[in-house]
Amino acid sequence: MQTFNNASAGDIVFSLAERIIENRAYLSEIDGKIGDGDHGVNMAKGFGMAAERLKGKDVSLAKAFDTLGTLLMTEIGGSMGPLYGVMFTEFAETLEGKDVIDAALFSKMLRAGLSGIQSIGSAKVGDKTLIDAFVPATEAFDEATAGGKPFAEALAAMTDAAEKGRDSTIDLVARIGRASRLGERSLGVLDAGATSCALILKQIATGVSGKLQAA
Amino acid sequence: MQRFVNNPDLVVEDTVKGFVKAHSDIVRLAENPRVVVAKNAPINGKVGIVTGGGSGHEPGFMGYTGKNMLDAVAVGELFSSPTAKSFHDAFREANAGAGVVCLYGNYAGDNMNVKMAIKLAAKEGIEVATVVANDDVCSAPLSEREKRRGVAGEIFMWKIGSAKATQGGTLEEVRVVAQKAIDNCRSIGVGLGPCTLPAVGHPNFQIEPGTMEVGIGHHGEPGVRVEPLKTAEEVARDMVKIVLDDHDLPSGTEVAVLVSGLGATPLNELYILNDTIETEITKRGLKVYRTYVGNYFTSLEMVGATLTVMALDDETKPLLDLETRCTMLL
Numbered sequence: 001m002q003t004f005n006n007a008s009a010g011d012i013v014f015s016l017a018e019r020i021i022e023n024r025a026y027l028s029e030i031d032g033k034i035g036d037g038d039h040g041v042n043m044a045k046g047f048g049m050a051a052e053r054l055k056g057k058d059v060s061l062a063k064a065f066d067t068l069g070t071l072l073m074t075e076i077g078g079s080m081g082p083l084y085g086v087m088f089t090e091f092a093e094t095l096e097g098k099d100v101i102d103a104a105l106f107s108k109m110l111r112a113g114l115s116g117i118q119s120i121g122s123a124k125v126g127d128k129t130l131i132d133a134f135v136p137a138t139e140a141f142d143e144a145t146a147g148g149k150p151f152a153e154a155l156a157a158m159t160d161a162a163e164k165g166r167d168s169t170i171d172l173v174a175r176i177g178r179a180s181r182l183g184e185r186s187l188g189v190l191d192a193g194a195t196s197c198a199l200i201l202k203q204i205a206t207g208v209s210g211k212l213q214a215a
Numbered sequence: 216m217q218r219f220v221n222n223p224d225l226v227v228e229d230t231v232k233g234f235v236k237a238h239s240d241i242v243r244l245a246e247n248p249r250v251v252v253a254k255n256a257p258i259n260g261k262v263g264i265v266t267g268g269g270s271g272h273e274p275g276f277m278g279y280t281g282k283n284m285l286d287a288v289a290v291g292e293l294f295s296s297p298t299a300k301s302f303h304d305a306f307r308e309a310n311a312g313a314g315v316v317c318l319y320g321n322y323a324g325d326n327m328n329v330k331m332a333i334k335l336a337a338k339e340g341i342e343v344a345t346v347v348a349n350d351d352v353c354s355a356p357l358s359e360r361e362k363r364r365g366v367a368g369e370i371f372m373w374k375i376g377s378a379k380a381t382q383g384g385t386l387e388e389v390r391v392v393a394q395k396a397i398d399n400c401r402s403i404g405v406g407l408g409p410c411t412l413p414a415v416g417h418p419n420f421q422i423e424p425g426t427m428e429v430g431i432g433h434h435g436e437p438g439v440r441v442e443p444l445k446t447a448e449e450v451a452r453d454m455v456k457i458v459l460d461d462h463d464l465p466s467g468t469e470v471a472v473l474v475s476g477l478g479a480t481p482l483n484e485l486y487i488l489n490d491t492i493e494t495e496i497t498k499r500g501l502k503v504y505r506t507y508v509g510n511y512f513t514s515l516e517m518v519g520a521t522l523t524v525m526a527l528d529d530e531t532k533p534l535l536d537l538e539t540r541c542t543m544l545l
Contacts, residue, residue: 032419038295041414043294045224073331077269078295079324080330120327177323185437 002151003102004211006095010054010064012207017051018070019203020044020196031192034179039080039192046076061101066092079177080193083117083130090116100215103151106208110138126175128186129194137162137201152212155205166190166198216416223413227270227292230491234277237544241281247283247304249290249297251277256286256309262380263287263309265317266373267297268325274431274542275512279373280510281541282370289331293412295347296324300451306341307387314342314386318372318393320365321349344390347386348372350523352461353439366433366525367475367512368400374545378534387531399526401458405429405450407478408518428454433514447484451491454522459499464526466500471535474521478513485509496524505535511543
């Protein structure tokens, strides 16, 4: 069985923050097509603050998720502050106090993050939101592990499903949030939240994969 | 970009600092630098009035803090909801033991952050009631009014709700009359030119020269139609038609009219629009009781204007008349 240690894995979140900052202009550009173009700016601001706090620090993954989630919730407003804030703090609470993280615990973490998001937002699959990336990603991870696939392969399946889910938003009409006011005019454009969500999950998967060891 | 900006990421910080310096006779900054508080707040026994929203709409939101107006305002990033923490801190600043009414606009982010802030306040025993503004006619059909955005009608909602609180209204009385105020508001925006978030550096939408976007939102959300730019008279007629066709008002109803620029439209053009607006409203058998013309609720440097019409009655008229002291003439 593949696992990784919670301790010292906080650098995964640091790399994730760097990746979001790199994609600042891209995320804003997508958002600008059917939103107001601030997604990348706000994401980069929140993740940038987290990167500053985490830089050079040897912290656990739980601690790093908590730092990021708390910053997003308290410092970044908009829709993404509370949504991702809740997601990362739920991730942190699930991992808190655990030394070793296996696929089952990772799945539990994903599920906790998802239900946190669903407790404050009302989006469902098909509404053209980050849920369209997150839900299939979580399901793909669970299916892979249920089918006996090792942790690393389940992570790859998760990333793949998140990206497919992200791409599915091109053909969706927004039914929630600011873009929903565009109706049919929101067709043909990626959803910015689904795009950042796929990016986040991919980056976490990459980070975790690099740390997996046979237990 | 021809703009007065230091660090594009610190536009809001710099704006608030300058605002508080300019209006230190009316407002103060809370410990949380994203919360602006009326200098005399909280007032013992009075229901606190709070709002909050994204920046870039100045004097929108914080400019309406003051005496007989808003007690505390949560300030968000440009075009982005304030944090739950800022809303929560605003509730604390405004609460004098009689509870707080949060009067804000219908946007996904604001809805989520207010919801979380109410949970935080409840833990401290602060009671918070809400009214969500949804006066923007073109953002959803009347049958789905709960989906409509809140725009400049919020100013009337704030004024009416705040006046009721000043007069000693209970939490429920303030909520009910603020709800009545916004229920009686209809707004429409017409955009002639886009706006740019300094940190993005280019406009997020385009309005082709020679055209106008009817029904545009306060962040450039697309309107219901794009058509060739017409004369001010024709545009004003269209605006009045859209807001009043949506609002079935008996002949003789008195109304308050608010014509606001979106940021880069000269004031004289707002008066040109108002000339026809008043004529058209009167033609429909309504009476204009009060008119406000100016940059009351903007969208950065967007070119365009909004019209808000609020129907008045015997309860709301004296509340609208109550004198206030904030940065705008109300």
